[in-house]
Amino acid sequence: MLVETVFRSADLPTAERFEGWRQVMSATHAPLELRSTRAADFHARLRLIGLGDVAVWPAEFDPTVFVRTPKLIRQSDPEIFHLTLVLKGHGGVAWSRQEATYGLGDFYSTDSARTSETWTSQELIRTVGVEVPKARLPLPRGRAEQAIGRPMSGGTGVGALLALFLTQLSENTGQYTAEDAPRLGTVLADLVAALFAHTLETVTSLSPETRRRTLALAIQAFIRQNLHDPGLTPGAIAAAHSVSLSHLHRLFRDEGVTVGAYIRGQRLEGARHNLTDPALHDTPIHVIAARWGFPRAAEFSRAFRAAYGVPPRDYRHGPSRTAA
Incomplete structure (x- = not known):
């Protein structure tokens, strides 16, 4: 089973709950200043799922403002990119001259090296976040940094694939072992890089191996979504992804299974x-x-x-x- 750390504000005395939330967020992400209109009796729950040096954290919490200041950046910069998929509620992020808002099904992104102020709506918000070290992304850092703050949807394309992976992983960690963690971290790093590249329309900047893995994951997701279709054949799958039949079979052969066996x-x-x-x-x-x-x-x-x-x-x- 994957290693998880759980924080529940309800486990703390009422007066200590918001400070406990601040401490766990600063330890999980990076040092932060926090504010909340419900600090007097704060509700939050977070699961931190470690996948090597990549982390996934499903969470739900009361309205919060997270502030990353120049002083805190000088104090500590773990050099990570953070993406959060909004599952309930909405929010926004502001930088020095930039601001973006996010709703249900969107991703919002932050960079631990940039000052920012992130806020959530005045209701309980539910999210699943992923943090990836910058050095792990198979994408030039300068290009990856340009993706931060840009609109990213979890409803279509690579964003939908990443959203599906995150939600399924967080809902059923019991199907994986500790030995799976590094491999899952690599898959997530590739998907985050693919989403950044797609957002910047620079897919060609990804390594061939990352493009191959991302395509294989997309095809597998397509198959799972269309299992009831009697017309789900290798030819139809290849056509839906604009690849040759031989390339499709090669992708699955690299995964140690045939297309037909995977569908079956x-x-x-x-x-x-x-x-x-x-x-x-x-x-x-x-x-x-x-x-x-x-x-x-x-x-x-x-x-x-x-x-x-x-x-x-x-x-x-x-x-x-x-x-x-």
Whole structure:
């Protein structure tokens, strides 16, 4: 399991909660001045997920103003870029002559070396942030710095891929081991670099390996979103991403799996989750199988047994049943 550190303001006496929040934010990000209209009885919860030198932190907290001053920068600069995906509420960031506001589904960004004032709306805000050392981004630093403060959406393109990765990771860290952490950190660094490059329209400045990994992740996300489509074939996937069929197969070969095996595995996993869903208890197994791209019940039963060791009916009702 990934290593997590959790902060809950409710664990502290009321009078100490806001100061506790200030301390944890300064330790998590960089030294900060904090203000809040609800400092007298502050609510905050934060999980810090370490992925090597990359960090992800899902959080929810009362209205807060975060200030990074020249004095604090001189005191400590960890040389990191920070991106936050807004899941509930809104906010904004101001620099010396620049200001930007952000809403649901947007990313806002900061640079630990720049003075800034970040504020959130007058309601509980929910976010998931990622911090990446500048040295980890496979992108020229000068170009990366130009992306800070520019509009970045988590709803389309590379931004949607990064948002999906962050939310799925933060919602289910239990599926990963501590040994996975450095690899996940590398994936996140590549996705952040790709989002910066896309924002600046300089994708060609990314290394070939970063472009390859980003494309592979985008294709995998596309497959997972279209598993119910009977027309989900290697040819259709390649066409949707403007790559040749041979290039598509090569991408998956580099990941140690064929395109067909990846699609089949994802469909089986979707069907397995449906079989353990109490809301679908009365849905016939052949109907579930057809929804996940297995129109022939016998074929589905053979594939399911090969993957999970038991037939789907035994899995649904037997001792091997697990929670979805």
